[in-house]
Amino acid sequence: MNNIKTRDPAERPVLELTGVGQQMAAKLARLNVYTLQDVLFHLPSRYEDKTSVSKIGELSLGQATVIIGEIELAQVVFGRRRSLLVRVSDGTGSLTIRLFYFNRAQERSFNRGLWVRCFGEPRRGAKGLEMIHPQYRIFEQQPSGGFDKTLTPVYPTTEGVSQLLWRKITDQVLEKILPSVTELLDARCLPAELQESLQAASLQQALLQLHRPAAGVDLEVMHGASSAAHRRLIFEELLAHHFSLRKSKAARAGERALALQRNHNRERELKQSFGFKLTTAQQRVMREVAEDLAKPSPMLRLVQGDVGCGKTVVAALAMLQAVESKTQTVLMAPTELLAEQHYQTLRDWFEPMGIEVGWLASKTPATLKSDTLRKLADGDLMIAVGTHALIQPTVQYHQLGLVVIDEQHRFGVDQRLALRNKTGAEIVPHQMVMSATPIPRTLAMSFYADLDVSNIDELPPGRTPVETVVMPADSKREEVIERVRLACRQGRQVYWVCPLIDESEVLSAQAATDTEQLLTTALPELTVALVHGRMKPKDKEATMQAFRDAEIDLLVATTVIEVGVDVPNASLMIIENAERMGLAQLHQLRGRVGRGSEKSFCILLYQAPLGQHAKYRLQTLRETNDGFAIAEKDLAMRGAGELLGTRQTGSLGFKVADIIRDQHLLTSLDASALQIETLMPEIIDPLIERWIGNKEAYVNA
Numbered sequence: 001m002n003n004i005k006t007r008d009p010a011e012r013p014v015l016e017l018t019g020v021g022q023q024m025a026a027k028l029a030r031l032n033v034y035t036l037q038d039v040l041f042h043l044p045s046r047y048e049d050k051t052s053v054s055k056i057g058e059l060s061l062g063q064a065t066v067i068i069g070e071i072e073l074a075q076v077v078f079g080r081r082r083s084l085l086v087r088v089s090d091g092t093g094s095l096t097i098r099l100f101y102f103n104r105a106q107e108r109s110f111n112r113g114l115w116v117r118c119f120g121e122p123r124r125g126a127k128g129l130e131m132i133h134p135q136y137r138i139f140e141q142q143p144s145g146g147f148d149k150t151l152t153p154v155y156p157t158t159e160g161v162s163q164l165l166w167r168k169i170t171d172q173v174l175e176k177i178l179p180s181v182t183e184l185l186d187a188r189c190l191p192a193e194l195q196e197s198l199q200a201a202s203l204q205q206a207l208l209q210l211h212r213p214a215a216g217v218d219l220e221v222m223h224g225a226s227s228a229a230h231r232r233l234i235f236e237e238l239l240a241h242h243f244s245l246r247k248s249k250a251a252r253a254g255e256r257a258l259a260l261q262r263n264h265n266r267e268r269e270l271k272q273s274f275g276f277k278l279t280t281a282q283q284r285v286m287r288e289v290a291e292d293l294a295k296p297s298p299m300l301r302l303v304q305g306d307v308g309c310g311k312t313v314v315a316a317l318a319m320l321q322a323v324e325s326k327t328q329t330v331l332m333a334p335t336e337l338l339a340e341q342h343y344q345t346l347r348d349w350f351e352p353m354g355i356e357v358g359w360l361a362s363k364t365p366a367t368l369k370s371d372t373l374r375k376l377a378d379g380d381l382m383i384a385v386g387t388h389a390l391i392q393p394t395v396q397y398h399q400l401g402l403v404v405i406d407e408q409h410r411f412g413v414d415q416r417l418a419l420r421n422k423t424g425a426e427i428v429p430h431q432m433v434m435s436a437t438p439i440p441r442t443l444a445m446s447f448y449a450d451l452d453v454s455n456i457d458e459l460p461p462g463r464t465p466v467e468t469v470v471m472p473a474d475s476k477r478e479e480v481i482e483r484v485r486l487a488c489r490q491g492r493q494v495y496w497v498c499p500l501i502d503e504s505e506v507l508s509a510q511a512a513t514d515t516e517q518l519l520t521t522a523l524p525e526l527t528v529a530l531v532h533g534r535m536k537p538k539d540k541e542a543t544m545q546a547f548r549d550a551e552i553d554l555l556v557a558t559t560v561i562e563v564g565v566d567v568p569n570a571s572l573m574i575i576e577n578a579e580r581m582g583l584a585q586l587h588q589l590r591g592r593v594g595r596g597s598e599k600s601f602c603i604l605l606y607q608a609p610l611g612q613h614a615k616y617r618l619q620t621l622r623e624t625n626d627g628f629a630i631a632e633k634d635l636a637m638r639g640a641g642e643l644l645g646t647r648q649t650g651s652l653g654f655k656v657a658d659i660i661r662d663q664h665l666l667t668s669l670d671a672s673a674l675q676i677e678t679l680m681p682e683i684i685d686p687l688i689e690r691w692i693g694n695k696e697a698y699v700n701a
Contacts, residue, residue: 009176010037010180011037012036013036017173019169028161030158031156031158034693036173038693041655042655043656044154044155044210047151047219048064049152050147055092056069056095059129061607064119066117066146066147070114071116072088074107088116097116097120098131098133115138116138118137119136149215150214151214153167174211182686183202183204186680189675201227202232203232206233209227238662246673252300256426257297257401260293260294262290263321270316273353274349278313279458281305282314282456285454289314289318289454299430301451302451302453305456306628307591312406322401327382328381329401330404332385332388334387334406336537337544346383355382360384360386362387362388377396402431404433466602467602468603470619471603471606472606472608473577474607476605481523488526491569492571493554493570496576497559497589499511499576511576516528519554532557547567547570569596570595572601572602573600578618587621587630602621604618604621
């Protein structure tokens with residue numbers, strides 16, 4: 001540690017910061033924050049404007065703001081859920097503060113005649129505008145002004161690390177090392193359009209502006225990352241990732257894998273058990289995978305395609321190629337329910353051929369788990385299907401040749417890396433990762449530059465496209481409820497989805513809870529159940545299993561069902577607040593229905609008025625079921641990074657760049673990288689260390 005101190009202040013450990021002890025340092029490590037430099041380059045993901053006050057009578061729905069009001073009434077309401085309601089007014093209008101989680105002291109503090117300043121997002125409530133769990137402070141006299149003097153940064157974080165702590169430690173780091181941070185880039189290495197940004201904002205200025213933007217700075221500019229400070233840092237980060245991928249690909253060129261040979265007779269036998277003929281796209285991708293597996297260098301291939309395109313069939317044929325080459329293969333899925341579905345499918349296909357399929361998950365009985373572990377270690381079991389249980393330290397493989405990851409964006413890269421490392425240093429397993437969220441070709445060429453990409457761009461014959469209808473929620477809700485009643489009366493099942501609101505699981509769960517109460521009252525003859533992200537995993541999976549077994553007619557859910565299981569009997573989906581969601585996510589949710597022979601429908605409910613982008617998204621969903629066309633439209637339209645799936649803790653995520661929004665810069669990377677290699681190769685390693693640090697190993701996964 002002393003060596004670090006004398007070498008470079010930026011490399012000092014976070015333990016030197018006030019407020020960071022051993023436990024907090026361990027939590028920061030989950031975000032790959034180890035040094036003062038790591039803190040400095042852990043940049044805000046968004047900002048809140050708590051500097052100015054809005055009049056209640058002029059509030060806009062969904063736009064977080066500060067209001068000041070006099071307390072008129074405070075009461076605890078007992079319904080299905082207890083809540084504290086506080087009515088406030090400022091002379092222009094009134095608003096209700098709603099708290100679901102509160103103590104006796106809070107209840108007593110809201111006295112009539114006192115004043116409250118609060119920051120939150122106004123939403124429609126049963127009796128007018130509401131703010132649910134806003135930030136608040138109570139005053140005896142009417143206060144003035146907002147909460148802060150500058151825009152408030154909101155940092156990507158992990159459990160146990162508050163936004164207050166982030167602001168405290170970034171304050172310390174900005175004071176300690178910002179003046180001495182090293183400028184690595186030279187204008188000669190940048191494309192012409194970025195040279196101006198480098199001159200307009202030095203590295204120190206750019207970092208200060210992003211961590212502590214001054215009051216009055218346009219929030220849209222900050223959230224759109226279009227300031228000179230943003231552009232200055234975005235390109236530097238893209239360059240770091242570009243060099244890291246190139247180093248990784250070069251290192252992987254020297255790795256060895258087992259060359260797996262095809263057995264055409266056994267392939268024909270497996271295809272017969274499918275009960276259907278492979279599509280042209282499936283056959284093409286199968287050949288691409290088979291040719292990769294036959295090479296003595298490790299395959300790293302992304303197989304992507306729409307929901308129901310038949311990726312599992314391609315995976316099964318690849319797994320057979322491994323088994324016929326006397327090597328083991330595993331398929332890992334993100335949830336126990338989805339993994340169990342794969343297990344049942346693969347067992348039906350392989351066991352008639354005399355190939356045993358093993359099962360490994362957290363709920364696997366101890367005796368069966370012990371037997372499975374022994375068989376995997378001895379090489380007596382060639383195929384295993386499961387969840388994270390497949391990568392536990394107790395699991396040893398005799399000779400692992402192929403790893404298949406389903407819904408790859410649902411896993412942190414460290415989990416894929418753990419499976420990759422199960423073979424030891426000499427032999428690396430082939431990897432096939434599958435995704436039902438198609439990535440546009442232009443994006444795949446850059447973000448997955450070190451992967452080979454295969455597209456299954458054709459659905460099996462006989463599948464009926466889901467018909468999508470767009471309706472205003474306020475005027476059509478009763479009609480939609482009657483449609484649910486009719487569908488269930490005909491023996492079908494229904495999803496009713498409440499989206500994630502303001503990235504808050506509390507609000508999302510409450511929206512789903514309110515909807516479940518409404519539908520239970522409106523449809524007493526139906527079995528209605530609720531599933532959301534705040535439930536315990538075992539309860540959530542039990543509810544999903546009951547829905548799959550047709551014990552539930554109507555499932556009210558948050559977006560936890562975005563990646564789910566086949567329920568062929570589900571033929572109707574309703575999505576609330578569809579205008580808030582991205583195209584890719586809406587399409588993924590819609591893919592939960594239309595899996596049976598019955599005609600299926602998806603109803604997108606929206607709150608008026610619709611913005612231009614929201615209209616475009618909903619119209620696109622109504623016009624097409626083609627996931628690749630939707631992904632291209634999403635890429636052309638949006639700056640958000642949703643298309644790549646949720647960023648996992650520990651994954652190779654970006655701090656300020658967005659691979660979709662900033663795609664126009666990708667074409668400049670090669671030329672700039674060549675300039676750097678020619679003029680200043682010594683900055684390459686420091687550049688990677690600054691932006692990626694010890695995450696560089698993850699690109700090998």
